[in-house]
Amino acid sequence: MDGIHDLGGKQGFGRVEREENEPVFHDRWEASMYTISMALRRAAKVQNTDQFRHAIERIDPVAYLTHGYYGRWLGGMEALLVEGGEISTEELTERALSLGADPAALIAARPDPTFGTIAPESSPDAQRTLPDPGRFTVGQSVTTHGTPSGGHTRLPAYARGHRGTIVAMHGGWLLPDANAHGLGERPEHLYTVEFSGEELWGSAAEAGLKICVDLFESYLEAANE
Amino acid sequence: MSEPSQASLRAEALESLLIEKGLLTEEDIDNTVATYNERIGPMNGARMVAKAWVDDAFRQKMLADGTAAVAEFGFEGGEVQKLVVVENTSQVHNMVVCTLCSCYPWAVLGLPPRWYKDPAYRSRSVREPRAVLAEFGVDLAPEIDIRVWDSSAEVRYMVLPLRPEGLDNATEEELTQIVTRDSMIGVARL
Numbered sequence: 001m002d003g004i005h006d007l008g009g010k011q012g013f014g015r016v017e018r019e020e021n022e023p024v025f026h027d028r029w030e031a032s033m034y035t036i037s038m039a040l041r042r043a044a045k046v047q048n049t050d051q052f053r054h055a056i057e058r059i060d061p062v063a064y065l066t067h068g069y070y071g072r073w074l075g076g077m078e079a080l081l082v083e084g085g086e087i088s089t090e091e092l093t094e095r096a097l098s099l100g101a102d103p104a105a106l107i108a109a110r111p112d113p114t115f116g117t118i119a120p121e122s123s124p125d126a127q128r129t130l131p132d133p134g135r136f137t138v139g140q141s142v143t144t145h146g147t148p149s150g151g152h153t154r155l156p157a158y159a160r161g162h163r164g165t166i167v168a169m170h171g172g173w174l175l176p177d178a179n180a181h182g183l184g185e186r187p188e189h190l191y192t193v194e195f196s197g198e199e200l201w202g203s204a205a206e207a208g209l210k211i212c213v214d215l216f217e218s219y220l221e222a223a224n225e
Numbered sequence: 226m227s228e229p230s231q232a233s234l235r236a237e238a239l240e241s242l243l244i245e246k247g248l249l250t251e252e253d254i255d256n257t258v259a260t261y262n263e264r265i266g267p268m269n270g271a272r273m274v275a276k277a278w279v280d281d282a283f284r285q286k287m288l289a290d291g292t293a294a295v296a297e298f299g300f301e302g303g304e305v306q307k308l309v310v311v312e313n314t315s316q317v318h319n320m321v322v323c324t325l326c327s328c329y330p331w332a333v334l335g336l337p338p339r340w341y342k343d344p345a346y347r348s349r350s351v352r353e354p355r356a357v358l359a360e361f362g363v364d365l366a367p368e369i370d371i372r373v374w375d376s377s378a379e380v381r382y383m384v385l386p387l388r389p390e391g392l393d394n395a396t397e398e399e400l401t402q403i404v405t406r407d408s409m410i411g412v413a414r415l
Contacts, residue, residue, distance in 0.1 A: 008324030008375065009352045013345040016360055022338050024261045028254065029236040034336075035257040036240065039249050049379075053326055063232075069327060069342040071232035078239060087242055095238035105231035125306055126379045154377045156324050158351065170307060170380055190378050206355045208370035214378035 001054075002148050002157065004061035009158035009200070030070040037073055041124075046080050047117075049126070050180035054152035055079045063108035075108025082111035116182075128187035130172035134217065136191060140166045141223035144193070144215065152180035155219045159211075162199050163223050167212060168192035175216055188217040260301070266335035267406035269300045270383055273310075273333065274409065275400035278388045288312055291383065295332060305332040305381055311374060312385040313411075318369050319384045320358070320411035322350040323376040330381035334406060341410065351375055361412045384411040 007013075025031040040046040056064075059075035067075065081087040089111065097103060136142055146161025154176050170190040178186040197209030243249040273294060277284035287294035291308035308330060311319040323329065327342040340346050349357050354371050358364075365371065374382040386408040392400065407413035 005325060007344050007347040008322075010344070010348040011352075013343075013348050016340050016345045016349070016357060017343065018340050018361075019338070024266070024336055025258060026339075027233060028258075029233045029240070031257045031261075032240045032254050033236055034261075035254045036243060036249055038257075039243070039253060043248055045248070056326065065344060067232040069339070070236070074232055074236050074239065078235070081239075086246075087239075091242060092235070092238055095242055096235045099234050099237050099241075101231055101234040101238070107235070108232070127306060154325060156375065156377060158324070159375075168309075170378075173379060176378075190380070192380075194372075201352055206353055206371070207367065209354065210370065210372045211351050211375060212372060213375045214380050216378070 001057055001150060001152065003057045004064045005057045006157045008156045033070040033073045033077070036077060040077065040080075045084060045086055046077065048174075048179055050152060050174070050176040051182075052076055052080065053176070054180040055083075057152065058110050058112065059108040060106060060110060063106050066106075067108055071108060075110075078109035079111045082109065083113065083115045084117045126174045128172040128174065128185065130187060130189060132189075134169060134189035134191075136166050136169075136189075136217070136220065136222070138166050138169060142166060142191075142193060142220040143223045144219050145221065149177060151177060153177050153219075155215060156213065158200060159193075159195065159213050159215070162195055164193040164195040164199065164213075166191045167194045170214070173216070175218070177216075177218075191215055191217070191220065193220070261336055264301050265331065267333075267404075267409065268401070269298065269335075270330070270333035270406075270409045271401045271404035272298060273383075274385055274404045275397045277310075277385055278400055279397045284385070287385070300332055305330060307380045308333065308383060309374075309380055310383050310385050311372070313387045313414075315387075316368075316370060317372055318358075318365055318411065318414075319372050319374065319382075320350060320354050321374050321376065321382045321384060322347060324348070324351055325375075325377055328376035328379075328381065330383050332381075333383055334409060338406070358412060361407070363412065363414055384409050386413075386415050389415045 046052050056072050056076035143163045172187040173190045175186040175188050192212050193215050195211045197205030277287050287310050291310040324347050329337040354373050408415050
């Protein structure tokens with residue numbers, strides 16, 4: 001989906017702000033979010049990584065930018081737990097209010113009742129052996145498709161509709177575009193595609209720049225020579 | 226800032242509900258904090274880099290199959306489905322990002338710093354990495370090319386930094402101490 005998460009190449013965010021001697025977790029609740037995500041995976045309440053990533057992409061875009069990394073995880077997990085029927089929005093809100101939350105505060109989660117529960121993966125490892133060697137080979141020129149996807153995808157918008165070169169092959173992997181939506185694993189060959197800076201950013205590109213992106217076979221077509 | 230504290234209150238709400246449902250314990254959270262403070266972090270990647278600097282056969286193996294190289298070390302929680310190690314040379318500087326979320330090689334570098342997950346780094350590093358590097362204090366010579374790796378699938382990337390000059394007599398253990406997290410993300414040179 002063309003969400004706020006797809007940040008590659010967006011302008012206006014300013015300097016990269018670093019923190020000296022940064023702790024691993026800034027507050028206990030951040031460690032709590034990490035722990036909950038692992039616990040939900042073990043208990044099969046969150047079924048797969050792609051589903052979780054897509055839930056994060058669906059949170060409120062303002063919350064996405066302002067609640068931080070673990071705040072995004074929180075919004076994603078709230079949405080999945082509500083969609084899966086584990087916890088209700090009312091339960092979450094009531095508990096948050098009882099802890100002193102502001103009723104007017106921005107809530108990140110955007111549960112979508114059409115999502116529901118997704119069947120678990122057959123294995124936590126996303127690699128699958130494929131019978132075919134793959135449509136493309138290292139050194140081949142390819143173009144990425146230029147059409148936006150309404151759902152989850154791992155083709156960043158900045159790399160859509162561009163020409164690059166296959167520089168590595170990684171075998172078969174679950175297709176996130178299907179797996180995130182409970183449409184099956186549909187494993188495909190995964191390739192690293194290298195783009196030149198000029199191809200992506202035009203004549204204003206920094207000199208000597210190459211961008212490598214890992215892309216699934218169905219995102220690619222052989223380029224016309 | 227009011228938003229983070231509102232997020233923390235909702236986080237507390239979720240945590241308490243899940244504890245009541247038996248899906249989580251306080252001890253689980255303590256274990257997470259201990260694991261990522263003591264056992265999984267950039268010290269793991271640093272051991273691999275130092276070994277690659279002193280043992281060329283290992284270096285070649287690590288560049289050919291990063292996943293197998295990690296397996297040799299048997300790091301705790303070393304779950305990485307596929308690790309690719311990219312080598313800095315006198316001609317090419319490598320830099321790692323995840324523009325779509327915040328994918329990071331947890332097994333070898335631990336959990337990522339905030340800046341890695343923030344919009345500024347994720348948006349700019351694929352478009353103007355040289356400018357980003359300059360902000361990090363890395364003034365790359367114009368003749369050195371930059372290759373940015375956007376971790377858009379399940380492959381994870383780690384940079385093998387150039388070994389600093391003048392450390393010919395350093396032991397592997399001493400070399401381990403000078404390898405920084407940022408050098409393995411590709412936003413620092415040693």
